[in-house]
Amino acid sequence: MLADLESLVRCESYSADHAALARSAEAVGALGARLLGTAPESIVIDGVTHLRWVFGTPRVLLVGHHDTVWPTGSLEARPWSVTAGIARGPGVLDMKAGLVQMFHALASLRTLDGVCVLVNGDEEIGSPTSRELIEEAARGSAAAFVLEASGDRDGALKTARKGSSRYEVTVHGRAAHAGLDPEKGVNAAVEAAHQVLAIAGIGAAVAGGAGSTGVPGGTGATGVAGDSAATGGGAGTSTVTPTLLSAGSTPNTVPARARIAVDVRVPTSAAQDHIDTLLRGLTPRTPGARLEIQNIGGRPPMEPGASAELFALAFRIARELGQGPLRGIAVGGVSDGNCTAAVGCPTLDGLGAVGAGDHADDEYVEVASMIPRSRLLAELVTRTLR
Template identity: 70%
Template sequence: MLADLEELVRCESFSADHAAVARSAEVVGALGTRLLGAAPETIVIDGVTHLRWVFGTASVLLMGHHDTVWPPGSLKDHPWSVADGIARGPGVLDMKAGLVQMFHALACLPSPDGVCVLINGDEEVGSTTSRQLIEESARGCAAAFVLEASADEEGALKTARKGTSRYEVVVHGRAAHAGLEPQKGVNAAIEAAHQVLALVDLAGSMATTGGTCPVLGAPTITPTLLAAGTTLNTVPALAKVSVDVRVPTLEAQDRIDKCMRGLVARLPGARLEVLGGRRRPPMEPESSAELFALASRIATELGQGPLRGIAVGGASDGNYTAAAGCPTLDGLGAVGGGAHADAEYVEIGQMVPRTRLLAQLIDHATS
């Protein structure tokens, strides 16, 4: 398993580099072919390479992704290494170790019949090209197991996830000389500041007017990237505010979308344009309840101790499978920490136990 993991990590697969993702798909596909005894269907959509295996009539979907957030050349500063029971390298936790565990879990079974394996190449950027594949594969399945990393360093599973929306508020003002006649301009930067404060107020109102969930908590509306202006002596004619939204329920997602579309400019002469919208729907706790109970029972039988389930703010392709009506359990991949960060690592000693847990889950779900 370590040798397989090293091979995947050493093949860089930055989401935005479609050629690198294609090379990674070849390496992942070869690994799956060796362990599963069958070559994958290679699906390229808008330049992004995805892989799918289907064995018989699928009732269980195994989900993973082979793209990472690490730009080309990251191996130079974050080389593959193994020391003191820890494996490191770009994408080792998110989620190349999960892919290795997935393939080896299936290889442990007498037959992969009843399983669909879908590994996409654009999860880190929202699964734009693969969403339809994911939803089509999930419909009709009795269970989806997502091989994203565990929720914490103790191996907790992810039993609920917030949904996501992304917006860009574009402010149109009017340029003018900042020294000679600033009064003739409409300052898009000032209008953007008004909109940031309006977004803060919206987040507060959602938290107090029924937008919360007992498990996932309140929605969050977070202005992130801000840009305005062209030169130091010009009243800005254009400003942009990017907004990250996380929601516990579909109802909250719809309400926030309506409020975003209803933002009103405060300065006379300013005009707003709201771009973007809903992305991943929430994975609500009901979608994972029965599968988590099954996983807990199996973990006890395997002597792996009591499992814990955690609701998280981050989204994954599990949001799509759950929204498609497929019971979904997430976070079944590697145990470690530091995803997307310099310290990303995997606990090697947990790889085999997690693989055994997944194998038993698949066996129960397909029988």
């Protein structure tokens, strides 16, 4: 498994580098072909390479991605290494170790009949070219297992994920010479300042009212954690955050246009709809200014009900395998599991590697966890196929 992991980590796969993604897909495909006994179908959409294996009539979907957030060349500064049971390298946790564990888990099964494996190449940028493939596969499946990294260093599974939406608020003003006749202009930068404060106010308001739209707290008999174990602003908390801001064209011109990017995270579909209404209700404060508000993409929330039965099964299996009490947590980040759950497919996420530092310089995987995690996944697939 370590040799396979090394081969994938050394093959860089930055989401924006389509040539690197093609090389990575070839490496992942070769690994899967060796362990599963058949080559994948290679699907190239808008230059991005995805891989799919289908065995019989699919009933269980396994989802992973081979792209990473690390620009090509990052391997030189963050080389592959294994020291004292810790593996490091770009994408080692998110999520090349998860792919290795998945292939080895499937290779241990007596039959793959009923399994579909989908490995996409654009998850880190929102799966724009693969989302339709993922949703199509999920609609026909009884369960989806997502090989993203575990929820914490103890190997918790991800039983709920916030949904995400990205908005762009464009302020339309009117240009004028900043020195000669600024009064003839409509300053889009000034209006943008008003809107940033208004958007932050929406964020404060919905965070304060999280209780009506949040995830139930408490810990059940199966070990599913509520808000106390959540990450990403709290499992039941919606967040609305103005992020990127730009305005103007030259230093001596009243800005005619400004743009505000807004990041929205929500625990439920109802909260997502509510915030959409609030953002679309923004109104200009500067006379003559006009607002244009666009939702430019995102993923729906993966609510706790989507994972409840699968987590209960995983909890029993982990106990039988002597892996200790398994916990489930809600997290703020999104994955393709949001999409499989949204089309009605029961989904369990975070079945990949155990470690920490995904997207960070200290990204690592605990090597000792790789075989136990593979055994857990293998038994999950086996029992779900029965």
